[in-house]
Amino acid sequence: MNSRALPMTRVNGHTDANSHNDPGAAPEIVSELNDIDLVEGRQHFTKPPTKTYQAMLLLAGSMMIFHVIGINQVFGIFQAVPHLPEKEFYTSSRSNIKDAQGQDALVSLVGSIGAGLTWSGSIFMNPLIAKIDNIKLVTFSGAFIMSLGLILASFATRIWHLYLTQALLYGLGSSMYYFPLMTLAPIYFDRHRGFAMGTILAGSGVGGLVMALVLQFLLDHYGIQWALRILGVWNLAVAIPVSMVVRHRVGYGLGAQRQRGSQNRTRTMVNNALLRKGTFWYQSIGAFLQAAGNVVPLYYMSSYTVSVLALSNSKGSLFVSINSGVNSLSRIAMGLLADYIGRQNTLISGAMLSAVSVFALWYNAPQARFIAFVVMYGVYAGGYNALLPTTITEIYGVENYASVNGVMYFIRGLGSMFGAPIAGLILGSHSRSPSLSNNGDSTSTVGLGPIKRRFNDVVIFDGMLLLAAAVCVGYVRWLDARDKGAWRWKA
Template identity: 80%
Template sequence: MASINARALPMTRIHAANDHRLNTALYDGATELTELERPHELLTPPTKTYQAMLLLAGSMMIFHVIGINQVFGIFQEFYTLSRSNIKDAQGQDALVSLVGSIGAGLTWSGSVFMNPLIARIDNVKLVTFSGAFIMSLGLALASFATRIWHLYLTQALLYGLGSSMYYFPLMSLAPIYFERHRGFAMGIILAGSRVGGLVMALVLQSLLDHYGVEWALRILGIWNLTVAIPVSLVVRHRSGFGLGSSQSRRGSSRTSTMVSNALLKKGTFWYQSMGAFLQAAGNVVPLYYMSSYTVSVLSLSRSEGSLFVSINSGVNSLSRVAMGLLADYIGRQNTLIGGAILSAMSVFALWYDAPEARFIAFVVMYGVYAGGYNALLPTTITEIYGVENYTSVNGVMYFIRGLGSMFGAPIAGLILGSRSRSSASSSNAGLGMLRKRYNEVAVFDGMLLFAAAVCVGYVRLLDARDKGTWRWKA
């Protein structure tokens, strides 16, 4: 009997670890969780100093990646003006927004390629630094652009590929260095995103006003690369993880990064994917056109437009925490669905035909409601598909959300059409037509977000059916 109990003890620890993993899978995307399926005795304990360095490095990295992605609307407002250095971009919102959409989309869509690569390669420092270098090079080369296709090559493709290589190694490996306080640690790292958009919007507008777009891009590129050097020196595989061998990591990655055939046959997976695509497409539209609406329709200054972007980013970040706390009381899927519905309603009720006061309310309220989806999607993936499928499903959802973010803003730009903002704002008729087009953009965006809410609501019903029971708190 004693020998039986001795053999059962490690399995008890593993099951307890899996329960702990379920409770702490509360954060963004590329979080690898499979190490908790292994006995902890195989892992070399990290030092407190290294854990602190990892937290600082992660916060600095995510500050730049998320911050720059969130403020592309300020670049777009400048590129489409009559004084733009990109002459064929003037008034072309659809073409210019595609630049930012590709850059941000590649950042997230790269998950399906980066996670297997990280599992197979030993020198993740080189991957991280190479990504930061390519990302920074894209920003710096964009400063020499004179045609819009130059921006596609630099601020879209180079930036997007580099940012994905820079982002995912650290976000994939950091969680395995924290066992008892993983949720707290990832919260600190993700706090970089909470201040990234808030600070970057104000910094970027100041750089544009004082130095112009060329030097603004160069300074951002140099700043990013300077920060990336110490960041890339910190990230590494944990000693003992995957039994300490690259061969073992390669073998485990093949099973952990691919969605199983059983999941592919489930309606929950396909409706979850559709909802992820639609929500990502709708989510970026206000971010990209918030500044231009402020300047073109409300006739406020570009500094005020940047301030609105900054406020929205700050509120969105605080909302992620609040929504997470609310989800503990009413259920994560319920909170996710509620946030999706309310974000769509805020677009219809507050952005459509909005004067200044109502638009400010929209900036705040949309930040509140939209933050819930981004924060809670990973947790609902764990609840619906199981912890054993978290890595594979979450990687696919990131890829799909990346594709969605490439779709929404350019279509909104097509709805706005080519125009001269200065001439449109100079006459009542021109301003009225411009406002009408922005109203059409608001309707388009609200429909995308409402359709996403319908999808995640249906996933809730299908999940209850598959599990054979309905729970009000889920």
């Protein structure tokens, strides 16, 4: 292959990112361009990954996401008060954590910190990934720390014990487990990157679907202590084969300097040129707001089922499971759709429609409309989470992917820590379990009025967060077209 025959534009010493996404370029030219990494003005050709390895990467990524995001999504079940009084959930009157009884905001902060650190750890993980050759060890060590946090949480007797274990240890470990694979996976795919990342991230929906049902079963039959221990051991067992798959791509991106002996590391910090761009700042604000709003339904869906609809806690777990399953299918569908109508277009549509579903379907919802919300929110919310990495590549270029992706996930982690605890403060301390008969049907709805009004306030808070996030990403779309000097309907 004659490298001089390849038409490339150069911007600040790097290949112009637009050349990677030019719909008018010949397929063979696009293929060759995506196998080139430019460092210090030299062209370096990389061997394309095999389809077998790509399939293994998709499977490993889905398995990892299954546990990390699946456990994050079902934390609300730990808060929910069951109809069986002898079970010991965190906020119930029979809780083994006495200072957590009825404290929605304090308990939700445990899950928010754990989930938030999963994302926020990106600011430290991306530089670490760029420096360490043995990325398998980093991945497995993270899974071990994550599992240790879950197991140690089973021995907690005070809420600060949960902050140390199920929040800090779990969150730091899950970040180390999550980011090596998620940072390296996109560079192994080219034209089908949207589909690939959607498939990997679909594991989160499957994880939420299965974890909600499994966790409810474990809690009902073995109690909260053994449920945490089983989850920890299960997670560690899955991590062994997952960690064996992840590796740096030879001659490309984060691992390139090891094969070439270059002294210049791949950029892991956002450069000054990007910091001066409106796209970066509005993308950051949108990432914070969307993350804050996204976690609220996941944390309080089960609580709403028990408190307002007067259904059993097992029904609440079922709704969480349905939402996660729909979300999983949606991520794959959104990834496929994005490859045809544009990744930014699909991301904006999903962000806007998720806000609409909150306002239209969750506010003051009876059972039938709430079920519709559970399904529709699962459909629309999956788009943003699946497509953010691919839109980062499209807007900022492959050479800036690691740095921008790290910052965006750090910001999303902060947003995750913000949304659910504020919703808990709005909701306040209350008894969340109406009187239920043995078959789980409501025998009394007295006193539901104040609780329902508080939940409506939570819905408005959540809807405004998601709507503001949609406006931000829409504005990023306009700014990106302006900066590139041309509007394209497919973007």
